[in-house]
Amino acid sequence: MQALIVIDVQMDFCEGGALAVPGGSEVVESINALMPEAGAVVLTQDWHPDGHSSFASQHSGKAPLETVEMDYGTQVLWPDHCIIGSEGAAFHPDLDTARADMVIRKGFRRDIDSYSAFFENDHATPTGLAGYLRERGIKELTFVGLAYDFCVAWSALDAAKLGFRVHVREALCRAIDADGSAAEARARMESAGVTLG
Numbered sequence: 001m002q003a004l005i006v007i008d009v010q011m012d013f014c015e016g017g018a019l020a021v022p023g024g025s026e027v028v029e030s031i032n033a034l035m036p037e038a039g040a041v042v043l044t045q046d047w048h049p050d051g052h053s054s055f056a057s058q059h060s061g062k063a064p065l066e067t068v069e070m071d072y073g074t075q076v077l078w079p080d081h082c083i084i085g086s087e088g089a090a091f092h093p094d095l096d097t098a099r100a101d102m103v104i105r106k107g108f109r110r111d112i113d114s115y116s117a118f119f120e121n122d123h124a125t126p127t128g129l130a131g132y133l134r135e136r137g138i139k140e141l142t143f144v145g146l147a148y149d150f151c152v153a154w155s156a157l158d159a160a161k162l163g164f165r166v167h168v169r170e171a172l173c174r175a176i177d178a179d180g181s182a183a184e185a186r187a188r189m190e191s192a193g194v195t196l197g
């Protein structure tokens, strides 16, 4: 069985949001159109407490897109975004959330970020999604959503490492593309055996 994994199609990642990904809302209708043919639909939702450690505002002298060293590795800093319960954390109002079998929230621990739908940014703490998919007999995953070069790519790379067959529908993703990050993500996914297109 194949699952459609819709990454972070939330207000803060769309136009006018706190961490807007260019063209973010353009993908919503085409993602909805893919849902009926999917064996399962999983939505992810970036979901941070106030004062999350990935926010530049928590690191004096740091601006968004600068980095800090955390005990789990290098962390890119972001504007405050997707605060638990806020309007910015809500799904895009046109996304067909009724079709979702499962909504997985990530990044809810203050001291660690989670780009991937499978592991927090230490690459070790699981979100539980792999177990859910395996228990349902799902072996093939199609990823769409925001942002291509961060949460989509990290999720796809983890999924490939976990042994799923992984496809990323690039036309249904949008990238932040800071400093060539989209090309870098693409190269990493290609070498990990992720099917792109």
Ligand SMILES: [Zn+2]
Pocket (backbone or CB within 6 Å): 046, 047, 048, 054, 081, 082, 107
């Ligand atoms: Zn976040």
